[in-house]
Amino acid sequence: MKRFAIAAGGTGGHLFPGLAVAEVLHAWGHQVLLLTSEKHIDAVATEGRSEFKIARLPGMGLPRGINLETIKFLARFARGILHCRSLFADFRPAAVLGMGGFTSIAPILAGRLGGLPVFVHESNAIPGKANRLNARLAGGWLAGFEECALKIPSVPCIVTGTPVRGAFLNHPSKAEALQKFGLATERRTVLVMGGSQGAAGVNMAVMEAAANLAAAGFQFLHITGAADEKAVAAFYQRAGIPAWTAAFHHAMQDAYSAADIAVARSGAASLTELSFFGLPSILIPYPFAAEDHQTHNARVFSNVGAALLMQERDATGPILATEIQRILEDTQVLAKMTEACRALYKSDAAERVARVLLTAAEGRGNK
Numbered sequence: 001m002k003r004f005a006i007a008a009g010g011t012g013g014h015l016f017p018g019l020a021v022a023e024v025l026h027a028w029g030h031q032v033l034l035l036t037s038e039k040h041i042d043a044v045a046t047e048g049r050s051e052f053k054i055a056r057l058p059g060m061g062l063p064r065g066i067n068l069e070t071i072k073f074l075a076r077f078a079r080g081i082l083h084c085r086s087l088f089a090d091f092r093p094a095a096v097l098g099m100g101g102f103t104s105i106a107p108i109l110a111g112r113l114g115g116l117p118v119f120v121h122e123s124n125a126i127p128g129k130a131n132r133l134n135a136r137l138a139g140g141w142l143a144g145f146e147e148c149a150l151k152i153p154s155v156p157c158i159v160t161g162t163p164v165r166g167a168f169l170n171h172p173s174k175a176e177a178l179q180k181f182g183l184a185t186e187r188r189t190v191l192v193m194g195g196s197q198g199a200a201g202v203n204m205a206v207m208e209a210a211a212n213l214a215a216a217g218f219q220f221l222h223i224t225g226a227a228d229e230k231a232v233a234a235f236y237q238r239a240g241i242p243a244w245t246a247a248f249h250h251a252m253q254d255a256y257s258a259a260d261i262a263v264a265r266s267g268a269a270s271l272t273e274l275s276f277f278g279l280p281s282i283l284i285p286y287p288f289a290a291e292d293h294q295t296h297n298a299r300v301f302s303n304v305g306a307a308l309l310m311q312e313r314d315a316t317g318p319i320l321a322t323e324i325q326r327i328l329e330d331t332q333v334l335a336k337m338t339e340a341c342r343a344l345y346k347s348d349a350a351e352r353v354a355r356v357l358l359t360a361a362e363g364r365g366n367k
Contacts (some may be wrong), residue, residue: 001029001030001031002030002031002094002095002358002361002362003030003031003032003033003091003092003093003094004022004025004030004031004032004033004093004094004095004096004097004357004361005032005033005035005087005088005091005093005095005096005097005107005111006018006021006022006032006033006034006035006096006097006098006099007035007057007096007097007098007099007103007104007106007107007108008022008034008035008036008098008099008103008104009035009036009037009039009042009057009099009103010036010037010039010042010101010102010103011041011101011267012041012045012267012269012270013100013123013267013268013269013270014099014100014101014103014104014123014269015036015041015042015045015046015099016045016164016165016269017099017121017123017162017163017164017269017272017349017350018034018097018099018121018163019034019045019046019049019165020163020164020165020166020349020350021097021163021350021353021354021357022034022052023165023166023350024163024166024350024351024353024354025354025357025358026051026052028354028358030358031053032051032052032053033052033053033054033055033087033091033093034046034049034052034053034054034055035054035055035056035057035084035087035103035107036054036055036056036057036103037056037057037058037103038056038057038058041248042056043056044248044250045250053091055087057080057083057084057103057106057107058076058079058080077105077106080106081106081109081110081113083106084106084107084109084110084111085110085113085114087110088110088111088114088116089114093111093116094116094117094361094364095111095116095117095118095119095357095358095360095361095364096108096110096111096116096117096118096119097118097119097120097121097353097357098118098119098120098121098134098138099120099121099123100120100121100122100123100128100130100131100134101128101130101131102130104120104130104131104134105130105133105134105137108120108134108137108138109137111138112137112138112139116364117357117360117361117363117364118137118138118139118140119138119140119141119142119356119357119360120134120135120137120138120140120141120142121141121142121143121144121160121162121353122135122141122142122143122144122148123144123145123162123267123268123269123272124144124145124148124267124268124293124294124296124297125145125147125148125268125293125296125297125299125300126147126148126151126291126293126296127141127148127151127152128290128291128293129290129291132151132152135152135155135157136152136154136155138155139155139156140155140156140157140158141155141156141157141158142157142158142159142160142352142353142356143157143158143159143160144159144160144161144162144268144272144349145159145268145297145300146159147296147300158352158356160346160349160352160353160356161272161345161346161348161349161352162268162269162272162346162349163272163349163350163353164269164272164273164276164349164350165252165253166350167251167253168252168253168256168273168276168277170253171253171254171256171257171277172253172254172257173257174257174258176257177254177255177257177258178258180254180258181221181244181254181255181258182244183219183221183242183244183258184219184242187217187218187219187242188217188218188219188260188261188328189218189219189220189221189258189259189260189261190206190210190218190219190220190221190259190260190261190262190263190324190328191220191221191222191223191255191256191258191259191261191262191263191264191279192206192220192221192222192223192224192262192263192264193223193255193262193263193264193265193270194223194224194225194264194265199225199265199284199286200225200227200228201284201287201312201315202263202264202265202284202312202315203222203224203225203228203231203232205263205284205312205315205316205317205320206220206222206263206320207232207235207317208316208317208318208320208321209317209318209320209321209324210235210236210239210241210243210321211239211317212317212318212321213321213324213325214239214240214241216325218324218325218328219241219242219243220236220241220242220243220244220245221243221244221255221258221259222236222243222244222245222246223245223246223247223248223249223255224245224246224247225247225248226247226248229245229246229247232245233245252273256273256274256276256277256279257277259279260280260328260334261279261280261281261282261324261327261328261334262274262279262280262281262282263281263282263284263320263324264281264282264283264284265283265284265285265286265294266283266284266285266286266294266295266297266298266301266309267286267294267297268297271283271297271298271300271301271344272345272349274301274306274307274341275301275306275341275342275344275345276345277341278338278339278341278342278345279338279341280306280307280327280333280334280337280338280341281301281306281307281308281337281341282307282308282310282320282323282324282327283298283301283302283307283308283309283310284310284311284312284315285297285298285309285311285312286312287311287312287313295309295311300344301341301344304340304343304344305336305337305340306337306340306341306343306344307337307341308323308327310323
């Protein structure tokens with residue numbers, strides 16, 4: 001039995017793949033220290049996960065420029081490293097994995113200072129600033145997309161794919177999933193999701209599109225984010241359009257199983273989940289994502305016909321309505337998109353990542 005530390009938090013795109021790796025290591029008989037952020041999503045998603053030891057790390061966004069905030073950041077960062085070193089001294093992990101972002105930097109540095117094997121996982125098609133730094137600090141990195149593997153040529157890379165949650169393996173049938181949401185089995189279902197934080201731009205475009213599609217007989221499963229929950233629910237009720245809405249949904253395997261098409265942002269974890277379910281999609285990248293990485297992610301899917309890429313500035317209600325109806329009413333188009341989407345999924349990504357950690361830990365033990 002070995003022990004591993006996994007830093008995964010701040011967004012669902014970091015947390016859920018990290019949880020998937022933790023689940024595999026636990027199933028193999030190992031212990032896991034899960035390092036998450038103090039954000040609400042992390043607390044909710046890890047509630048009741050008593051099989052892991054869980055510690056919260058303070059969020060530390062990098063300030064711009066040199067000013068008082070920079071000094072405060074450096075002080076918090078130093079405390080974060082010391083806190084991680086203290087946690088590692090107590091837990092004694094054999095290897096450390098960072099799932100990306102600034103939440104991973106302190107654990108990665110603490111691991112290196114402790115002489116541990118350290119890796120960082122990048123889920124996106126291009127690595128962000130934090131992960132370019134993380135990869136160099138770690139001395140090795142793991143990539144979700146083939147397209148990402150050559151972006152940091154000076155650092156060894158293994159393409160593993162991006163892990164998905166173990167709960168997805170036992171997903172319900174389409175009819176069972178629709179019943180859970182109180183939706184009709186005879187209607188085509190549009191899943192709308194903006195990632196773990198929701199997406200106001202996507203919500204507005206879809207509501208306008210849904211109004212244009214009122215006569216088409218479609219129904220909507222709309223995950224809104226907290227800010228727009230009431231407004232979106234009120235819209236569907238006023239318009240008389242069948243819909244289930246919520247700010248956030250924890251059992252996403254039910255939502256994916258119920259849907260015929262998704263309208264979504266193009267965060268890496270969401271795309272991996274879409275490929276797992278073979279769910280065709282219209283992808284609307286977050287226009288302010290760092291280095292426009294969501295557009296790069298979406299192109300991986302659109303280039304092979306698994307999704308339609310639509311920039312937010314172009315995603316007007318009428319255009320979005322036309323594309324939703326075109327795809328849903330053409331069974332051949334749906335079938336081709338489904339096949340292309342499934343072909344992108346790496347079925348053993350969590351196991352691949354876990355094996356890298358275990359091999360490194362065993363190699364260290366033999367020295």
